Amino acid sequence: MKTNAQTRAPKILILATLSGGYRGADAAGQSQLEYAPDTYILPVMSAAMFPESFYWRAFERGVDGIIVMYSGTDSPYKGAPEKTAEIINRTYERMKERGLDTQRLRLAAICTVCVRPFLKEIRQMNEVLDEIGLVPSSLPPAREAQAEPG
Amino acid sequence: MPDTTGEPVPAEKGQVQPQSASPDEEPRIGVYVCHCGDNIGDVVDCEQTAEALGKLGNVVVSRSYIFMCSDPGQKLITDDIKEKGVNRVVVGACSMFLHEQTFRQAVSRAGLNPYLYYHIGLREQDSWVHHECPEEATEKAIRLMSAGVAKARLMRPLEPVRLEAAKHALVIGGGVAGLRAALDMARRGLKVTLVEKTHFLGGRTAQWEHVFPTDEDARTLLRGLIEKVLAEPNITIHTGAEVVAAKGYVGDFQIRIRQQPRGVSDDFEAVEQAIAACPVEVPDEFDYGLTTRKAIYRPYEECTPAGVVIDWEHCTRCEKCLEFSNNGGIRLDDAPHEFEINVGAMVVATGFRPYEPPQGELGYGEFPEVITLPQLERILASDGPTGGRLEWNGHPIRNLAMIHCVGSRQIEGVHKPQPDGNVNDYCSRVCCTATLSAANQIREYFPDVNIFDVYEDIRTYGRGHEDYYLQASENRITFLRYVAEETPEGVKAQKGDQQPRLGRVKDHLTWGEEIELPVDLVVLAVGVMPSPVDDLVVVFKISPGHDRFLLEVHPKLRPVETAVTGIVLAGAAQGPMNIQESCAAAGAAASKVEGLLSQGRVELEPYVAQVDPERCQGTGECVRVCPQEDAIHLETFSVSGREVQRAVVTPANCNGCGVCVSACPNRAIDVQGWRLDDYEAMVDALTAEIPALEGVV
Amino acid sequence: MSDNRLDVDTLVVGGGIAGMQASLDLADQGYQVALVERDPSIGGKMIGLSKVFPTLDCCSCITTPKMAAVAHHDNIPLLTYSEVESVASNKNGFVAQVLRKPRYVQEEDCTGCRSCELVCPIDLPDDENEFGRTSHRVIYVPFTTAVPQTALIDLDHCIYCGKCIKACPPDAIDFTQQPEHLEIEAKTIVLATGYEVTPYDAKKEYGAGKLGNVIDALMMERLLAPTGPYGRVLRPSDGKQPDSIAYVQCAGSRDLTLGVSYCSRVCCMYAIKQAMLLSGALPMADITIYYMDIRTFGKGYEQFYQNAKTMGIEFVKGKVARITEDENQNPVVRVELIDENSRVAERTHDLVVLSVGMLPGWNPQATFGVPVAEAGFIQIPDCNVSPTVTTQPGIYATGTAAGPMDIVDTIMTAGAAAAEAAAYMQNHKEQEPAVPEAAPAMRDKRSTVHA
């Protein structure tokens, strides 16, 4: 898998819920705990809004790993965590079909003070990327990914 | 079916006006990088960050400053809005939870819609966690903020969802919780309609004699509360009434109510003769079936309303009572009538019913000497079947056993399940203190009676409750303790015995001795079950929990709200509660309704789903997956003469969970303020070969 | 506030969950609420807890949004590190004199960056938030989720080295700060002054606080919290990861030798919750709960207890007579086992947790003229129908100021107190009719009964 893409720095996208992971990330900051700077955290109300195509598209754009830090059972939105898990599972299927390592996508329940689990997720994803390399510059054709229902 | 050719979605009350796909004005973005003293500045090169971002399209101003949150910092932003025509603002500073509101308020002061602001936490999520690699931290700051700029380009002004709210609340249930909630809301200035299913106010409290922890007379307590309610001009009460249909949402519910006629006019005088003439006799539910009553009856003296009423279910229309009915004082041909009211919110206070043991549980239904605690209360009541004397079937009681946890703390496989297959695995909370209160009362009035108290755990938890336990011990009440796995074995009569025996209690207080108690009355401290509210659950789309009590949104944080905004719970409808707890819950429920309605309008966050009518194909996927009730539905529209289905969001019922967004095959639905397009643009910015980075890192 | 006067509708005293909820319930109705909190941050006891029963929600996750809502609410002036010194009545209601204690750090300027804390040379035991199990500096931000995020200086231990002044980016440190006095005029008052737990050293039989590995349950909350002192559960005498932990129930409640006859309502549930969390954190550890009656009476509580039993937590019915320690500082519990013919046994554990009870946090009699009843909790004359109404018109009590209760019951009484205060203010408005615009003409001044 190691390609010329190796010259660029890896990028990990983190979708973190405002009621969970995003605050967990802030808590890690308040404790001034170091982690790898290749991590880009975007706040989300609930991760259930992202269809499979979103993840696929992100990989195509050169995101090497994605961690969805949702609120799990602490979610204020009824039904949303289950939906998120469902979509992620379907995305795994699609990734397998297309030969993209499923370790690039992780779903983790992170609470507002889950500093250690937060750091662990980031460390693990970086270890995975060290092992399997960056996302290839050209992914298998994503025909369905564009318009497929999530 | 509105004909909307070209403009498919009608802007009805409570709906969001769709914004045009791209706002007319060209985005003019102001970018501000805060040093936070050294906190960001020591690691992230803020000047370089600002400089790099200045090169991005649509960015008209890009600055860094030592403290953006300070007054001079905020002034930089407001001045740029006023003087440079900045119409989108992106700030990179400390956590959004600390200062997002500060900056939203600042842009608002400068005349910009507060939702045209985006906040990036550079301190907690960049400089404080990447001390050791300042170059990467600076690149990260630039990328994160360029993602913010990408989002800012797409941001649109948002308005909170504003709903007109009727300053009128409905209370369902006229027991202590309902009365208390009605009183609180009326005193606050809301108009209140209270409906009570039976023909009398006061609920279960009226059937009690003596209430803990004050040892008050329940009737007096109730009279005081009802008097206050009746004195409130804001309250309208309908007895014999129930809700049959409801639609709408917070601020604007339309409620259909059906009221049963009383059949007897208020000024009817020959009450006693009419009752005497009635040939029907049915078990009197007020005495928990210990006595009977007629089909024309009043539950007790001094009840409110004071008049008698006809029990339509049991009345045979024999017309014997009509003999005494001058001028139509009694009308057997009265029909129920229905009417509609419009309320902004409602309080469900439908209360509880005592657990009814199945035939044979501890001898109940087999031996007349086995009764329930509510029945004992009626026996002890001065207006009860024995006039307050402790006697049963004509015999004075000498030995009495009280058994706790009957119908509570049940174990699957051990106890007989309810018709729905569940056992009552919960604690009923009120029975321990109520039992000991009754025991002490008996000890006081009938000192010769031996009392055995058979329990698993004594739960006299409340303020003043433990005193009943202490007093009971001092009163020489004999305690026997069983363990859950070895519940007392039923009551049986032995050959030649005049009286039943409470058989086999393995008492763990006396070294596991097995004891048989010769008793002449066994009192089962039965648990609490919710009043049957299946109809309301359907009408209001609220849910019962596993224990069949009505379910709150969050048992800790929002203990009186239901999943439906504008419908709140009070009292034992939600779970076992005593009078004090019911009144507190009612106050909390009233408070929530007052918060919603007292301003005459409800404001909800604008983060709700919004359909793009151009893209919607009416597949109904969103409707199918939506976890909220009535948040989205399909409507038929006529577009250029053709009938089409389109999804329509009811913002009042949408919480913005986004489940519909991922489900839509046509990308026709989004959560306002958090759109999928925004996120894709942000990912693009995070991964792009941004020219802004050249020569910087 | 610049002229040291504040005019509000309601003065709420105490910024724990009760005071925060009452403030929000009133502020959401449009009332102006001054919330006065004695400590440097709001959040009360609740923000220090690990998880809440019976949902096992992370406590910070459900408390911080409330704290933020209070801090950002337009209708709530928030006064932390402030105390009500005296209250007088006037024709409009009450006038309270409030002392604003000096932080020696300007609240408006401090950004909570903790640069000062990092350079400060002296460590002090963090008694306020961590029971002394870890430290804070002489200048410090109280805790990570504190609201406001403002530092303060413990001047009694300061050497005036000036390092913090040099380190502070916004120049917020001010050693010359003096106590300020603020006058708050309010129509109503809500007392939410909370509770304290049984003093650590109250029970001589349980070691009087001198045994190294006997702690109380609030300390255990901190050990279980991810933000706690060790970040894990270790016993305080030597940092050992405990293998055997015991809970002693009613250690301060239902105990006439301490003058406490009442049940504290929360201890059974918190002990079971902690036991469950411990069996998650330390899967190999044995956990025992010594109890007299298990009182899991709230919604979902009994089911929680039954789950704990199936998880293998050992419930032993017995009265703990005495706790001593062996030569390795392992606590030794002497217990009368009721289910075993009252046999007396001695059992050794690594760590013992006292399920301490609730005592009133403060006596408002002198300041507010509100009398307390038995055990020092605020007297509520008509407690069944009006559970938050004190003997003083216009003054209401919520939460544990009016008796032991858990968070749910506290939130209920907070709403009830808000409803009472709102009704009182509505009916004491000058010349304003109580009848709303929409009400139909009334036949008389009574409610309408359609029977």
Add this chain to the structure above:
Amino acid sequence: MTAKERDEAKKQTEMLAALRKQHSDQVKQAQALLKEQQNVRKTLRGAMKAGPRTVPQLAEATGLPSAEVLWQVTAMKKYGLVIEEGLNEDYEYYLYALSEEVKR
């Protein structure tokens, strides 16, 4: 440094000196506490130089009570001077080591 800044700095030094004088008793006590703390920390750092140690090991090496050692180590960990390095071989005690920051 501009003249103005020098002036400010001087004023500040004077102010601090005046405060120290004004609160001399309490400052003396605090200084004593600081000194003691510095000594304890120095001893502990010395004991950790050779590698990660448990609390009982540190107590034995320094002669300090183990509860005191735990408190100091916890405080040092809070401010990034000490890091935790997993459990010892009996899975009973955690090991503590000096952080890179201190080693430098």
